[in-house]
Amino acid sequence: MTIDDVWNLNSFPIKQIYQQLRGVFQKVTWRKLVCNNLGCPKWIFILTLVANERIHTRDRLEKWGITNDTECPLCENAVESIDHLFFSCRFSQAIWRRLLKWQRINRQPMQWSDELNWAVTNASGNSIAAQIFRIVLAGTVYFVWQERNQRIFQAKHRASNQTNHSRCSLSRE
């Protein structure tokens, strides 16, 4: 009897066990959009939360019994959800439409699940255009979320075409 017979290595299903365990940590399709993104760390952080559906939009807060107010603070005309904020809302849609045009991407803004699929298919590569798209997407998601928070918590309003002078700070404050 050889060692191979003892352990029956040829039929031992290591590969199947590995795949089964690995399934728990399945790679997400949008990983390259955040891991390979040259945008500000805080932009990428918010993009990751949104892609993971971990951002606390009002539709979710209502489900948890935290609020009764589900109105989108940006357009005041719809229930606030991830799909609405990015980019079905007329406020964020106006911004994203301009930025798509600026990148010479000839299409209309879509709701988040479709935007994410589009980005995974068209902007996961290493071309300059794909890299710029990832940065612009992260920045747009960040600034829309920031504007939403300012309206809710500080009652400050900016128009969708207003310039933002905030800079990306890499320092650890």
Ligand SMILES: [Zn+2]
């Ligand atoms: Zn809205």
